[in-house]
Amino acid sequence: MNQHKFAFRVGVLVLLIAVMAGVFSVRLHNVQITQAAEQDPTPSGSVTYHTRVTAARGEILDRNGNVLVGNRASYNLVIVREVLMSADAPNENLRRLVDLCSELGLEYTDHFPVTQEKPYAYVDSGSSLWDGYFRTFLTERGWDTDVSAPQLIRWLKEIYHLPADWTEEECRRVISLRYELDLRRYIGTLDTYVLMTDVDALSLAAITELNIPGLNVETSSVRQYNTTLAAHILGTIGKMNGTDWETYESKGYAMDAYIGKDGLEQAFEEELHGSDGTRVTTITADGNILEEHYAVDPVAGNNIETTIDLGLQKVAEESLAAKILGLRENGVGASGNGKDAEGGAVVVMKVKTGEVLACASYPTYDLSTYNTNYNELAADPYKPFNNRALGLPYPPGSTYKMVTTIAAIDSGTISRWTEIEDEGVYTRFEDAGYMPRCMLYTTTGATHGLINVMKALAVSCNYYFYEAGYRTGITAIDNTAKALGLGEPTGIELPEATGRRANPETKKELYDEGHDGWYDADTVAASIGQSENRFTPLQLCSYTAALANRGVRYTATLLKRVLSSDYQKLIRENQPVVASTLNISDEAYAAYSEGMREAVTSGTAYSAFVGYDVAVCAKTGTAQHGSGGSDNASFVLYAPADDPEIAIAVYVEKGAQGGTLGTIARDILTAYFSEAGSTDTVPAENTLN
Structure with missing residues (x-):
């Protein structure tokens, strides 16, 4: 009986607790929800909206930490x-x-x-x-x-x-x-x-x-160019079009995002492009902001440190411009050839890494006024938008003769001491009506006499290479040119023209049937850098670097390293990559290196380097191009002669003769070997040591 009473009392107690808990829950809901809603400080009619916050684009720097392209604060107007x-x-x-x-x-x-x-x-x-x-x-x-x-x-x-x-x-x-x-x-x-x-x-x-x-001001950022240099390399950005959207939609890009359209901006788009954020804003009916926060924080893009040395770039651009403008004003010598000079390019490369230290194209333009001046620039007859360093292949002229030298010696056709008599006019194909001349004979009526290959390189004797090329044959010459990177991609991160080598395959592609056969006369023309040989200044520089490295050619690059947006983390560091290797014999190496050295000490490059205190190896070139006017001018160099560090290639359309371009290379060498090493024109900031 007592047990039944006890059980009944326990049941009543449990029921009472349950009722009290229910009452308490209702009261708690009333306090937390109903009354809280009644006391909500947010005025009625307020609006909450989401805004995409564009992430700042990464900066582009030179190899010394100078910011070439950065960002500045800007203001946008939005309508809610x-x-x-x-x-x-x-x-x-x-x-x-x-x-x-x-x-x-x-x-x-x-x-x-x-x-x-x-x-x-x-x-x-x-x-x-x-x-x-x-x-x-x-x-x-x-x-x-x-x-x-x-x-x-x-x-x-x-x-x-x-x-x-x-x-x-x-x-x-x-x-x-x-x-x-x-x-x-x-x-x-x-x-x-x-x-x-x-x-x-x-x-x-x-x-x-x-x-x-509903019209609000929001902060953002826009691209800012801190230099007028390297316009063809740095590139531009612009809004995506429909084709771009197909590429970048899957990468999380907004449909109105700005992307790199050319140059480094395009080449490293995904590194430079950050991750956009989302801002949540609550405003009153009259537009006053009540609350604002980030639902997703924007993340700035990574920074690109390039291989470009701004000081050398400045010297290269200024010296190239001065030379072309001087040619237009005065021409070369008594003949006045070169007054029709149009444009040109300079490329400077580290021979042991393939890093491009300077890449200049003239005429150029200012990226900061690119959009404003676009129509005027597009109408300029000198075509400033042309990236002559990477995009236009030219006949190399006599700068090609080191190819013929190596091919002739390493095929066993000649030795470095083999002498050939320069007779002025090459008559081997006289019956076919083809009688090319040595340049000296054309201009003065004299000849170089009995010379070896080193002397032929120094004085740029066409006759010697006509005969050496004829004896060697196009197969050995073409294989050598290919192994040294001529007519081949350099591997640069920007779009480039690959040009072409003069050989039977090229001629078949270019000429109609019946006119596409390859003859010994074609080999003779190709041996001095004519015929169908067409290479960009970048390829000529890469080729010259390979000569300096005894046949080892590195992939050309503009990237030194990728850094985090705050410069605190190294994302990636670029490493040298061997693109091709040619086994050059000691005899062939001695022949072209001594010949190029002699070109500076007593030959066609003498006037530019007389008294210069750094031993250099160089080769001049004068190239016919078939479009009328003065001949094109080319010049290649590596230095120091005994332990090469840099290679330089200079090219000027209708520049008359390559020897006149040596002063540009000298200006660059002086800046490179100066005590400072480079000229800072933009203050460095946020660099990672």
Whole structure:
């Protein structure tokens, strides 16, 4: 009996506890949820929206830590649709905004695919993505996608309730903004509407004075060029087009992201491009910010440290420009040849690594004013956009003769001491009407007499190499040229022309049947760097570096290392890569190195280096090109002669003769071997030691 009473009392107690717990839970919910909601400090009508925050692009530096391309702070104007449309007179506010933009000459983002003026017609957006968005817009409105442009304008005037007394221009401007804002309703992946980017301070002040509801100022960054040098190497950035989007969509890029369009900006796009963030902003109905935070932090891109030495780049560009302008003014000697000089290039490379220290092309341009001056630059007859160092193959002229020297000696055709009598006119093919001449005979009527290959290189005797090439044959010559990198990719990170070598295969590709046969006369012309030989200045420099290395050619590179955005972490360090190797005999090496040295001490490169205190090996070249005017000029060099460190190639279109270009190489050598090593023109910052 007592046990039953005890059990009953326990049951009553448990029931009582359960009831009390229920009452407590209800009370707790009331306090935490209901009353909290009643006490929510966020005013009614507030709006929360998400903004994509573009990550800062990585910087591009030279090998000494000088920032060549960086970023500067900028201001963008964005429109928050919910705030604008909930305020009074949204159309009138937009009209005031676009009228002021028109008055100030400011362009704003407008993807509405209809012409600005009557008669209205559709325009090509150039993007399949935006074309798709337009179709979505029409579908969401329930309109036929085949609607005419004039009818669409009439419908939108009515739908948007635009006043009848507005001008056509005002209606069209406001429609474009309303269209952009509507797209954000229909397409959830689109970011907040950015009206304008990188707005200047005066325009920003004028626009913000309008006090347009929902028009906010947001900070961002834009590319800043800290140097006017190396324009063809550094490159430009621009907004993606439809083709770009197909490439980068899977990599997490926003559809309106800026990407590298050429140069290093393009070559190292994925290293330089950061990861965008997301900012969450809550604002009141009148546009005041209540709360703001990052849902996803933006991560800046990595920094690229290049192999370029800014000091050498400066010397190379200035010396090349001075030489070409001097040629245009005075020509060369009494003949005046070279006054029609057009453009040129210089490449400087470390022979034991393939690192490009300088890469200059003239004429050049300023990247900071590239967009502003584009039309003028594009119309320039000297074609400043041409990257002559990497993109234009030229006949090498006599700078090719080291190829013939190596091929002739290492095939057993001649020795370094084999002498050939220069007779001025090469008559072996007289019956066929082909009688090439030695340049000395053409200009003075004299000959070089009985000479060996070293002397032939020093004085650049064409006759010697006609005969040496004939005896050797095109197969050995072409194989040597290929192994030394001529007509082959250098491996540089930028787009390059590979040129071509003069050989039977090339001739078959270039000529019609019946005119495509290879003859001994073709070999004779090819032996002095003529015929169909065409190489870029970069290839000539890589070839010269291989000569300095006794046949070891390294892949050309502009990358030294990749650093984290804060410069605290080494992401990647580039290592030298051997691209090809040619086993050059001691005799062949002695022949061309002594011949190139003698060219400086007493031959065709003497005038540029008389009294110079660094022993160098060089070769001049004068190349016929078939386009009229003066001959092209080429010059290659490596130094020091006994333990080479750098190679230099210089080329000038219609520069008359290669010997005149030696002064450019000398200027570069002087800067390279100076006590400072390089000339700093931009303060270094944030470098990683």
